[in-house]
Amino acid sequence: MYPKPPSSPAPRASSVPLHPPDATVGFVYGTEMTTHCSISPDGHPEAPDRIIRIWNALVARHYTLKAKRIPLRPVMKQEALLVHSEDLWDRIEAIQHMSAQDITDSEKYYEQLSLYVSPFTTRSARLSCGGVIEACLAVAKGELKKTFAVVRPPGHHAEPEEHMGFCFFNNVAVAARVVQQLTPLRKILILDWDVHHGNGTQRAFNDDPTVLYISLHRYDKGEFYPCGPFGSLQSCGEGPGLGYSVNIPWPEKGMADADYIHAFQKIVMPIAMEFAPELVIISAGFDAAVGDDLGECLVTPAGYAHMTYMLGGLAGGRLVVALEGGYNLDSITNSALAVTEIILGGAPGEMKSMVASEAAAETVWLVAREQSKYWRSVSPKACEPQEEAASLAFSVPEILKLHRQYYLYSKHDMMQVPLVGPELEQRFSAQVMCTPDIFQKDTLVFMVHEFGNLRVELASSINCDVQLERSYLIDFSKDLVAWVNAEGFSLLDVNLFPRPSDQPFPRPKGINELRKDVVTYLWDNYVQLCNATTIILVGHGPGCQFLMDLIDLRATSVMKSVKAVVQVVGHSTLRPPKNADDLREWYRENSFVALPASHQLFSPDTRAKDLKKHGSLQKIDEEQSVKLIIKALPAIKAFVKSRVSGTDLTQNAMSNMHLT
Structure with missing residues (x-):
């Protein structure tokens, strides 16, 4: 039998930062979010150790002494309903009352949604969402400049009507709506670099021009989770929100720092600067990191640091980092440390010379062609792949290949x-x-x-x-x-x-x-x-x-x-x-x-x-x-x-x- 879930204390109305008093950066973390865990003997990728390892590393590096600790509290119903349906709220609330037999009987149902549940799932999901809300409010109200919410379960797959993909509430979507409701800030950029498309986040703002959603994700012709055409480059929003969803869909695994930085330089930053957000929220999944078997991509901690640094220059420096996916404990920890060093005021290290892959160059060019319909700052011509000039010139690699062929002969x-x-x-x-x-x-x-x-x-x-x-x-x-x-x-x-x-x-x-x-x-x-x-x-x-x-x-x-x-x-x-x-x-x-x-x-x-x-x-x-x-x-x-x-x-x- 499962132990009885703890009762929920009254939620805090706003963030109340603790020590040190002169810090401008805050952290959200709580061990209670680790109570949501799988009972399967084989475990599950979305495991409590994901946030435990990150937090222990932050403590070991003494980063927590340089920032304020923002108290954790559960999302309130009226907040969640800014994004989600009441039916979804009721279904998530009901999980905490399920018996062990109920959970066993419903295992196949939840597996179809790529979820697992326990009596502690409701509490953990509410704390995770509430933690991101508090991280965003602390920045939006001017209490802090930057925050990092080390939370789980993640949220970006949770749609207004459905929980899925390890996610129950859409943490960043709910937080963005609360910020718009409780503070003067209206224009919010959500940058999602998780290796999976944040279908839930885009769905929440698909017709809303006040929230710019940009996602870099593995797409594989729509065959990579969450699958389907919603994450394609042609999926740009609808109605008044047309052009305010920007998808950069990688066609294959193995995408690396050079590919992401190329996309940032040609697509992300030009559009973001033209939009001029008042707050930036990063849906920071680290499953595109080197070593993550689910994502099979090659982004290094230095790559994440550079992307964070670029985003930190927007919105007057108001930046919130909210943890999403990432399932290799070493990769997620090292990447989170690199991002933390940037939000604490550090500068990213020098990167070696890099050239984007052919697949990335073509993807960025095609995205530029699509997004140039909506954004004047995006230039398809500046993104043209090298082969566009093939009829007029020989590329240096081709000349060198011919030389090597001649040398071997x-x-x-x-x-x-x-x-x-x-x-x-x-x-x-x-x-x-x-x-x-x-x-x-x-x-x-x-x-x-x-x-x-x-x-x-x-x-x-x-x-x-x-x-x-x-x-x-x-x-x-x-x-x-x-x-x-x-x-x-x-x-x-x-x-x-x-x-x-x-x-x-x-x-x-x-x-x-x-x-x-x-x-x-x-x-x-x-x-x-x-x-x-x-x-x-x-x-x-x-x-x-x-x-x-x-x-x-x-x-x-x-x-x-x-x-x-x-x-x-x-x-x-x-x-x-x-x-x-x-x-x-x-x-x-x-x-x-x-x-x-x-x-x-x-x-x-x-x-x-x-x-x-x-x-x-x-x-x-x-x-x-x-x-x-x-x-x-x-x-x-x-x-x-x-x-x-x-x-x-x-x-x-x-x-x-x-x-x-």
Whole structure:
């Protein structure tokens, strides 16, 4: 049996900040929100530890000493009814009176809504919503400049008539309505960077021009939760609210900092500044963060910090951050800390040079075309993808690919491998090269990578004039190719950096699906048909992901012929095979991974068994992935030699190579 839920005290009418008296930032948190939890033995992603970990990290960093603690209180019925129907209020209120048997009997009903319930759900949902209200009122009334509501359950999927998607009340929507009712502020921007579209929030304000809703989310042709066309780029509001809903729908997984910052620069900030909000609320889901398996995207804490910093310049600095999703405890904690550092007055760190992906560039361009109907500040021309100029010029990457093709041909007598199918041929032709003895040698190296780096010196930093005579291509694989040839191995070399496409967008397949297809095609039609009895798989940077996909897809043939899997990962997320235990054991015995010493895998929180599942790990004192493979090459050579000869190379032997 469940314990009896606690009774609800009388709610506070407004926020009453506590210590310290001179702080301008506030936090909302309460352990009572952790009582809503799943009774399933397998647990649930939306778990109490999500907010516990964040709060403990804030306390450990002493951030809570620099801010005021805003008391938590439950949302009142009259507040919730500003957004939700009375029927929904009654259904959520009724949950607290359900018996254990009632909850068991209704499990399938709630699963269809992507929810779970317990007798404490009602209390937690009301506190979560009330906490966001208090965070917003504290800023709207001028008591504080910025606040962070560390609350759960989340809210942005909850629609006016329905609870769904881990959400019961729509916390930010209700808070926005309360602010408009109780304060002079009217124009509110809600920026939702949760990896899922906030269908409930958009639905609440779809016909309202006083609330601008902007969402960056994974869409996948409407097949990613919450599914359907409501989160598409054409979904821009209705009636008087037409143009006040802005959706930036990513077409695939893997979107990263460069993609989000590009969208902010071209779409989010221009529209936000034209709208001129009086209050900014961030629906801060951290499930697009690196390491979150539900979102499968790659936003870093630095990326969230930069987005927060840009939004903090709006509305006279009045900013509220309200927690939404995010289900990897490390990712959500590190991201929340980065956002907190910004709202406490810090500046975001310097970001490395970034270029938005092709999918992001096209998405932003299409959004710009749609939103330019409603906002003068949005320029589709400024967002045009690079291929728009393809008929007039050769892109620098294409010139460099041709150079590399010529170098491999003239220096190592390598030849181009033809591909089957117009899409693979159009995106990857001249990027797959092999040595002429690919079908004769006993040992074949199958190398999968993206492009090298272009080192450029500028004659003028103001107008970015390139000093061509001092600019050059860094080809990280040059030494590796020379070594493979010197050893008498055959080589199949795959550059997965795609050509721009002339097909209309959205396309039948995303670029990552095509990359997976080309690697699998080469395995089936070249590697498996050659006479080599020993196969060496080598991945560099983003190419490692597609080697692991190949291992999962072709587990039986891979285990039979592959003697070594070498990965030079850089700072990307590392994952072992997904399939059966025998494959994972094989991988541990035959895997070599070179990582920078600062890689997240070497953090103190990583368990020993999580390190062991990746095989031989080589920690290298080098941050740049383009140099990482050069410094790792002695250990790579030794590992491959040991695997080919059947001798055992211990971890200590590799560690003694002093690769720093």
